[in-house]
Amino acid sequence: MTKQERKKRQQPSRSAPKRSFVSHGQLGAARETGTASHAAGIDDVIADAVSLGYRVVEEQLQQGRRAARSFRNGADSSPETQDIMAVIERLVRVTRDATIAWLDVVTAVTSRKEGKAASVSADTDTKPAAATVGVSPSNGTGGGAISVEVKSKRPAKVTLDLRPASPRFVPMVHALHPKTPGKRPLTDVRFRLSPDDGRGVLVISVPDDLEPGNYTGVVVDSATDEPGGTLCVRVHAED
Amino acid sequence: MNLGGPSVSAFMPRTRLGGHAAGDRQNWARPSAGASETQPVWHGSDSGAFRTPPLVAETLRAYGATIRTELQRYLPSGAPKLHLYDLLGDYPARGGKMMRPSICIATARAFGADLAEALCSAVAIELMHNALLIHDDIEDGSVIRRGAPTLHVLHGVPLALNAGDTLLLLSLRPLLDNADNIGPMLTERILRETERMAWESAEGQAMELGWRRDNCVDLDERDYLVMALKKTAWLGVIYPARVGALIGTRSDRNLDRFIRFGFFLGVAFQIQDDLLNLSADLRYGKELDGDLFEGKRTLMLIHALREAQVTERRRLTELLARPREERRPADVLWMRNLFERCGSIDYARRFAHGLAGAALHECADIFDSLPDSRDKVFMQSLATWIFERT
Numbered sequence: 001m002t003k004q005e006r007k008k009r010q011q012p013s014r015s016a017p018k019r020s021f022v023s024h025g026q027l028g029a030a031r032e033t034g035t036a037s038h039a040a041g042i043d044d045v046i047a048d049a050v051s052l053g054y055r056v057v058e059e060q061l062q063q064g065r066r067a068a069r070s071f072r073n074g075a076d077s078s079p080e081t082q083d084i085m086a087v088i089e090r091l092v093r094v095t096r097d098a099t100i101a102w103l104d105v106v107t108a109v110t111s112r113k114e115g116k117a118a119s120v121s122a123d124t125d126t127k128p129a130a131a132t133v134g135v136s137p138s139n140g141t142g143g144g145a146i147s148v149e150v151k152s153k154r155p156a157k158v159t160l161d162l163r164p165a166s167p168r169f170v171p172m173v174h175a176l177h178p179k180t181p182g183k184r185p186l187t188d189v190r191f192r193l194s195p196d197d198g199r200g201v202l203v204i205s206v207p208d209d210l211e212p213g214n215y216t217g218v219v220v221d222s223a224t225d226e227p228g229g230t231l232c233v234r235v236h237a238e239d
Numbered sequence: 240m241n242l243g244g245p246s247v248s249a250f251m252p253r254t255r256l257g258g259h260a261a262g263d264r265q266n267w268a269r270p271s272a273g274a275s276e277t278q279p280v281w282h283g284s285d286s287g288a289f290r291t292p293p294l295v296a297e298t299l300r301a302y303g304a305t306i307r308t309e310l311q312r313y314l315p316s317g318a319p320k321l322h323l324y325d326l327l328g329d330y331p332a333r334g335g336k337m338m339r340p341s342i343c344i345a346t347a348r349a350f351g352a353d354l355a356e357a358l359c360s361a362v363a364i365e366l367m368h369n370a371l372l373i374h375d376d377i378e379d380g381s382v383i384r385r386g387a388p389t390l391h392v393l394h395g396v397p398l399a400l401n402a403g404d405t406l407l408l409l410s411l412r413p414l415l416d417n418a419d420n421i422g423p424m425l426t427e428r429i430l431r432e433t434e435r436m437a438w439e440s441a442e443g444q445a446m447e448l449g450w451r452r453d454n455c456v457d458l459d460e461r462d463y464l465v466m467a468l469k470k471t472a473w474l475g476v477i478y479p480a481r482v483g484a485l486i487g488t489r490s491d492r493n494l495d496r497f498i499r500f501g502f503f504l505g506v507a508f509q510i511q512d513d514l515l516n517l518s519a520d521l522r523y524g525k526e527l528d529g530d531l532f533e534g535k536r537t538l539m540l541i542h543a544l545r546e547a548q549v550t551e552r553r554r555l556t557e558l559l560a561r562p563r564e565e566r567r568p569a570d571v572l573w574m575r576n577l578f579e580r581c582g583s584i585d586y587a588r589r590f591a592h593g594l595a596g597a598a599l600h601e602c603a604d605i606f607d608s609l610p611d612s613r614d615k616v617f618m619q620s621l622a623t624w625i626f627e628r629t
Contacts, residue, residue: 043589043593045586045589045590045593046589046590046592046593046596047593048460048593049460049589049590049591049593049594050593050594050596050597052460052461052464053464053502053503053506053593053594053597054499054597055461056461056464056465056468056502057468057498057499057502057503060465060468060498060502061495061498061499064498169423170423193424193427199424200424
């Protein structure tokens with residue numbers, strides 16, 4: 001009977017347990033197959049730190065984007081929360097509630113000091129259905145451009161001329177009236193903040209049964225009711 | 240907001256660099272110094288030899304002085320002085336690096352804004368930072384801050400806590416005042432950014448405090464990075480840079496890249512801060528080995544818990560489970576020695592170097608396309624400066 005050679009386990013290539021975080025997931029796989037950072041001559045710890053760092057920050061960014069999307073959807077369902085004045089008023093309310101020390105902060109927010117004059121003009125012709133047009137203010141007042149969104153089944157021409165007397169100008173329009181007294185005004189006109197970029201958006205919804213014609217109104221500062229521009233919407237008859 | 244002439248004209252670097260007139264942004268933007276004085280030079284992570292251009296320290300000094308002057312205007316001086324308003328001014332008066340608010344100003348200016356447009360936000364950031372320091376010191380049981388006893392050691396926890404709350408409220412004032420300079424819409428956008436930062440910071444602080452309370456010892460680097468991103472990087476770099484970018488660009492496009500840059504720089508900063516805690520000298524201004532006494536979950540501790548022998552790990556876990564006052568100096572010395580034996584200090588140093596390298600990479604993505612300026616070089620140099628500070 002021939003003496004069989006005794007079976008032996010192969011010697012492991014490592015001499016200690018793999019307990020490092022780098023041995024998990026793709027990073028560890030890349031390390032074991034070989035070449036990732038070794039070929040580039042990069043210290044393992046540094047390569048792992050950077051690789052893991054990018055994974056962590058990208059995950060956080062994804063979570064942030066998801067949160068922003070859900071927040072934006074929620075905010076869109078209640079238009080009044082998008083209104084510029086609502087934001088300011090909410091801020092004022094919160095600060096009032098916080099402490100008496102805030103009273104002068106509130107005063108600072110609500111008071112309108114004299115500031116640089118600014119002029120913003122828009123003259124745009126929309127096609128039927130919704131349209132959005134960007135308008136750039138001349139001096140950056142208010143932190144950026146103002147967009148115009150028109151919801152209308154008929155063509156409508158919008159002319160916005162803003163001349164705010166203060167850098168804190170928060171625009172508001174009560175209603176746009178037709179030339180003929182007693183006729184129905186265009187009331188669904190408001191300014192709001194865009195949740196996308198924080199810029200101002202003028203939103204106009206033209207009812208289907210509104211008479212064609214020119215509807216004009218004064219844009220006022222929502223805090224002082226001082227005039228700060230004009231808005232004109234010409235609603236055309238159906239093509 | 241009325242900046243007044245002095246605070247703006249007192250901002251030195253514009254005139255120091257080649258004698259250009261203050262306010263001349265184009266001239267200011269052209270560095271007159273040689274390349275070695277304006278470009279950060281990295282000599283390799285192993286040697287630990289970094290050379291940061293002197294303009295980083297100069298800029299921190301200059302912006303710091305301007306911010307302190309403006310910050311003083313916001314500190315109330317009436318009654319109750321002894322029990323509140325004196326306390327508010329204590330930490331700001333002790334100095335500080337002014338890195339956070341300077342990042343805000345430098346980013347805004349690098350993108351073309353005026354100093355006056357970013358100054359209020361910078362003041363707000365410094366006030367928030369000081370408010371959170373008061374709270375952190377209470378939560379951590381720290382006894383030294385910026386070389387002097389912490390506020391709660393001096394005045395007791397209730398008064399210190401109240402001062403921290405008030406300072407946090409006060410920090411919103413300059414943000415609101417800035418509406419005069421930048422308009423209500425951008426102001427509202429920055430307030431939203433502030434709210435986001437506050438949430439992130441609170442979550443990060445809760446993670447770390449919770450780990451200590453529950454004596455968590457099975458943490459890994461991913462846990463640490465998420466915690467440090469929230470606790471340190473948001474207020475330390477991400478928020479100041481994003482606010483600066485909002486002011487400088489009047490747009491919130493591409494703001495995600497500031498999260499990447501701020502994350503890498505902020506966490507590298509935090510790791511270096513934790514390393515300094517183990518070799519603290521008087522300039523550091525904190526308690527030597529304070530993190531070990533507090534059982535803080537640093538990268539070194541996480542590494543040592545993983546690499547230690549079974550018996551060492553058991554002892555370390557038992558030490559961490561004790562309340563701070565029951566951790567003796569001999570225990571802390573043993574923990575320090577364990578870090579050395581496990582190579583945890585060297586590991587954390589290399590880890591931080593890697594993150595700082597990534598910060599440089601992300602920084603280039605943001606700033607390289609901008610016109611040359613000292614503010615741009617300042618931002619590019621922070622990744623090396625964090626290893627040279629004390």
